[in-house]
Amino acid sequence: MSDTTKKPVLQVKNLQTYFKTDDGIVKAVERVSFDLFIGQTLGIVGESGCGKSVTNLSLMRLIPSPPGKIVGGEVLFKDKDILKLSNAEMRSIRGNSISMIFQDPMTSLNPFLRISTQMVETIVLHQALSKAEAKKKAIEMLELVGIPAPEKRVDDYPHQFSGGMRQRVMIAMSLSCNADILIADEPTTALDVTIQAQILELIKELAQKFHTAVIMITHDLGVVAGMCDNVCVMYAGRFVEKADTDSLFGKPLHPYTQGLINSVPRMDKTNGGKLFSIEGQPPNLINLPDCCSFHPRCDKAMDICRKKYPQLTEVEKGRQVACWLYLDKEGTENE
Amino acid sequence: MSNKQPLLEVKDVKLHFPIEDGVLFKRQVGAIRAIDGISFTVREGETLGIVGESGCGKSTTARAIAQLHPVTEGNIYFEGKDLTKMSTKELLATRKNIQMVFQDPYASLNPRMTVRTIISEPLNIYVKRRLLEMSQTEIENRVEELMEIVGLSRFYKNRYPHEFSGGQRQRIGIARALALNPKIILADEPVSALDVSIQSQILNLLKDLQKEFGLAYVFIAHDLAVIEYISNRVAVMYLGKLVEIADSVLLYKNPMHPYTQALMSAAPIPDPQIEKNRKRIILKGDVPSPDKERIGCYFYDRCPKKMEYCKTHIPPMKDLVKGHQVACWLYGKKGE
DSSP: OOOTTSOOSEEEEEEEEEEEETTEEEEEEEEEEEEEOTTOEEEEEOOTTSSHHHHHHHHTTOOOTTTEEEEEEEEEETTEEGGGSOHHHHHHHBTTTEEEEOSOTTTSSOTTSOHHHHHHHHHHHHSSOOHHHHHHHHHHHHHHTTOSSHHHHTTSOGGGSOHHHHHHHHHHHHHTTOOSEEEEESTTTTSOHHHHHHHHHHHHHHHHHHTOEEEEEESOHHHHHHHOSEEEEEETTEEEEEEEHHHHHHSOOSHHHHHHHHTSOOSSSOOOSOOOOOOSOOOOSBTOOSSOTTGGGOTTOOGGGGTSOOOOEEEETTEEEOOTTSSOOTTTTTO | OTTSOOSEEEEEEEEEEEEEEOSSSOEEEEEEEEEEEEEEEEOTTOEEEEEOOTTSSHHHHHHHHTTSSOOSEEEEEETTEEGGGOOHHHHHHHHTTEEEEOSOTTTSSOTTSOHHHHHHHHHHHHHHTTSSOOOHHHHHHHHHHHHHHTTOOGGGTTSOGGGSOHHHHHHHHHHHHHTTOOSEEEEESTTTTSOHHHHHHHHHHHHHHHHHHTOEEEEEESOHHHHHHHOSEEEEEETTEEEEEEEHHHHHHSOOSHHHHHHHHHSOOSOHHHHHHOOOOOOOSOOOOTTSOOSSOTTGGGOTTOOGGGGTOOOOOEEEETTEEEOOTTSSOTTO
């Protein structure tokens, strides 16, 4: 982020995705902006229902519509606004330049089709290769992600692979078209710790090899600490803090980030006493008040927090936070 | 501490699920060895954490203790009495002291019951079988009391589970487990379905309850940090076997079994400085299927420190330092 001369591969500006429900409008993603640079790994952390996944489905234009709709903002990929592309143009980007790995490797592969069929389908669609060449490429990719005897296993069905192996297949598939951006949506949540370590290592290695930018969505702060260069913390549909990983963990600014970091039990420290915990529940995203959505759970809440939403503002170089503790309250105090 | 009789003693327990073949005349063709010979004790008021990867038999262990599955071999003693040899009636009376909290707060509460019915159900069952004497008003009061204990407002007692969030549901599950004043609670991954901020609330609640009621916990989780936080002693499980048991502080400071070492080094730590300088032991391959009888160490296939000897000899549990037991041929004399 410090290198401002570089151009971002992906620029998201004020993205807004809403869902229409019988009870009202759910503002799942509200004015989210970020830049992603080549070779960078960006983490998006937050709890369930905070809009992490919807943000990324919006980038891929995979929001089911209705009820969902991207109501505002821009997503610039190589200077083109993805949100304005035709469906055909979008298809040529999806799975090709921007690809995605999903959380659950059990359900994201088609159980009726051989791995080879599924991989060849993607490759033939996006590259000028014959089926036989595509299969060769598929085997090559499987070998790269560490699947033993790929020339045999390529003709297996998904159920013949274990969870970790299936996630490897997903990674092979998503990188088979030399994607510029890889969106990993909780890629290791369904996996065991020892397998998680394998998969994270693999993503790191391949991202470096192919110069792929990675967006890593997770709720696990440990994964963020090990994988990401920059982190965005999301709460109730908005980014509340953006920083590079070191400073975020070194000195978290937003009370929510502080709470999140403090409420994780840690192996490397003896925690004899009580764990810190954020009281209460995350808010319902329907009819959010027009003020800081974290204030009912915040122990530092002030009057102004209940009246006005703090805009995400740069407080230090490369650090943005949306909290009145760090913002200039002038012009609002006399209310 | 050691001269006292342990609250719970699990001794050489094996639990195999049969694999059957044939349509009409079923015959057993093999067995899934979910638990393959484990022994441990739980003392009054302490927390024993059981940690391991999915499919290693953690949950089956909890279910075996609660006698939800009959064990294939071995004994489970609760306060000196063998649960596996009890009559149904005796078992029911004893099991009042052993309660469970389940992983999924969405699936473990009946969606058609109100909170009041859910929490009072165990009480009503024991009243009906004349194992407990309580009037309906007493039960009603007890339900309200339990709700306050776990941090729910008593005004919610006529609501249904779907009206609550995941964390609140887990509180309902805990209230239900506390209803009969148990001595031990078997908590099977009680926080793994919850968000971080809610997880810490529930962990704190469990610790407070332990202090208040002198409960013992068998706490099952796959998250090493959670286990470290809640447990006095920790047992590490792999493929239906225990590989290491020790005091929590001891185990985390000095893990001895290669599997424990790998597990610890694989778990991410939320600190980028530490993460950058860590050396990971990355295990190769997956956990093998537990359907074979093994003649060597169960961890042999994936062990980074395997020796020829391990292939054909199953390492027994050995007491190394006081209270630190390891099942590995790297330590102690071979052929004992």
